Amino acid sequence: MKNKILSTGLFLIFIISIAISLYGNDFINISGMQIPLVPGARAANNLTQESVQGKIANFTVNKPLAEVVNFYNSFLQANGFSVIGGQEASGSFNAAVKKDNVQFSLRIYSEGGFTYLQFIW
Amino acid sequence: MPKRIFLPLFIICLCGCATLNVYNAATGQNEFIFINDATEIAIGKNVAQEVTQKQKLWYDGISEARIAAVGKRVAEVSDRTNMQYEFFVLDTDELNAMALPGGIVYVNKGLVCKLNDDEMAFIIGHEIGHVAAKHAVKKVQLNLTYQLLLTVAFAFAGQKDQDTATTIANASNQIYNLIALGYNRQDEYFADKLGAKYAYKAGYDPYAGITALEKIKRGESENIKVLEYLRTHPYTDDRIKTLKELIPQLSSSYQAQQ
Numbered sequence: 001m002k003n004k005i006l007s008t009g010l011f012l013i014f015i016i017s018i019a020i021s022l023y024g025n026d027f028i029n030i031s032g033m034q035i036p037l038v039p040g041a042r043a044a045n046n047l048t049q050e051s052v053q054g055k056i057a058n059f060t061v062n063k064p065l066a067e068v069v070n071f072y073n074s075f076l077q078a079n080g081f082s083v084i085g086g087q088e089a090s091g092s093f094n095a096a097v098k099k100d101n102v103q104f105s106l107r108i109y110s111e112g113g114f115t116y117l118q119f120i121w
Numbered sequence: 122m123p124k125r126i127f128l129p130l131f132i133i134c135l136c137g138c139a140t141l142n143v144y145n146a147a148t149g150q151n152e153f154i155f156i157n158d159a160t161e162i163a164i165g166k167n168v169a170q171e172v173t174q175k176q177k178l179w180y181d182g183i184s185e186a187r188i189a190a191v192g193k194r195v196a197e198v199s200d201r202t203n204m205q206y207e208f209f210v211l212d213t214d215e216l217n218a219m220a221l222p223g224g225i226v227y228v229n230k231g232l233v234c235k236l237n238d239d240e241m242a243f244i245i246g247h248e249i250g251h252v253a254a255k256h257a258v259k260k261v262q263l264n265l266t267y268q269l270l271l272t273v274a275f276a277f278a279g280q281k282d283q284d285t286a287t288t289i290a291n292a293s294n295q296i297y298n299l300i301a302l303g304y305n306r307q308d309e310y311f312a313d314k315l316g317a318k319y320a321y322k323a324g325y326d327p328y329a330g331i332t333a334l335e336k337i338k339r340g341e342s343e344n345i346k347v348l349e350y351l352r353t354h355p356y357t358d359d360r361i362k363t364l365k366e367l368i369p370q371l372s373s374s375y376q377a378q379q
Contacts, residue, residue, distance in 0.1 A: 052155065052262070052267060053263075053264075053265060053266040053267060054266055054267030054268060082275065084157070084159045084160050084163055084274055084275070085157040085158070085159040085160060086159075088157075094157040095157065095159075096156075096157065096159075096160045096271055096274055096275070098271070098275050103268065103271040103272070103275060104271070105155055105156075105157075105160075105267070105271070107155065118155075120155050120267055121267065121268065121271075
């Protein structure tokens with residue numbers, strides 16, 4: 001009986017974490033600032049990462065690269081962020097952005113049919 | 122396990138297979154570089170301010186033009202031509218050269234006086250090789266916090282209070298020290314390979330790379346200040362040996378491509 005309760009509990013935690021990873025993110029909190037996630041973005045925490053002395057958050061979204069880039073270009077411009085970099089020849093977006101005391105990098109690119117978002121801060 | 126779980130699990134596994142790598146033409150590999158070109162240039166410009174506070178630039182009306190002319194020719198055939206390379210001569214007799222992130226290259230007066238243009242093309246090619254292969258960027262992104270690097274990148278003159286200015290100066294100093302400490306053996310050999318390749322492609326004698334290194338090595342016995350160069354560019358004997366093996370292959374492979 002005890003084992004059954006335990007395994008059911010673990011299973012529920014597993015399901016909830018998947019649900020959160022799939023549908024639970026509207027914003028990402030970067031150093032206290034709420035940055036919106038493009039609608040439909042899902043956490044993709046298992047992306048390959050190498051050593052970075054900072055934090056990385058990865059998301060994937062089933063939207064065209066250009067649409068996601070436009071979403072963030074508009075957001076950054078409308079909200080007065082300083083931007084170093086931007087859209088590259090490949091269509092990918094790679095910029096360091098800053099507002100007040102909050103600064104981070106945003107990379108948007110497509111790979112394997114998915115569009116990826118990466119925040120580093 | 123319910124069958125419905127398989128789909129989200131499959132998606133998550135797919136996400137786990139993705140990489141964030143960017144192709145580097147100099148190394149021919151996909152690499153994890155999260156500092157974009159514009160940020161790299163901004164960091165380099167701030168570190169350059171630190172360099173010129175520590176060391177005097179040398180202007181005699183001829184040497185800086187000579188270095189810029191050789192450098193421009195070599196940079197134009199490098200694997201990273203989209204950077205705006207700048208070349209300066211530092212007023213020191215130490216036989217050394219250094220490149221900052223973003224493409225600012227310093228050659229010491231000691232080297233300028235000692236090397237001919239072919240030899241200089243190899244030395245500058247070597248430094249541009251470090252920039253093209255992003256050795257400095259990889260080094261700083263591994264060793265410093267990302268917030269610190271962003272702070273340096275965003276540090277434009279006139280936008281900083283005293284505290285911020287001190288933070289930026291300290292961070293720039295850390296980046297400068299990391300670069301001034303030199304690179305690992307693998308990076309040095311690779312920059313040699315690129316230096317010889319770029320010199321050759323720019324129309325200089327690639328074998329001059331060997332004589333450049335031999336002159337630096339001989340400088341030691343002539344009591345010239347080579348300690349700095351040997352500290353930041355060690356393994357000179359091995360590098361000369363490797364270059365002697367590499368250059369004939371390089372020439373033939375490049376001629377075959379043409």
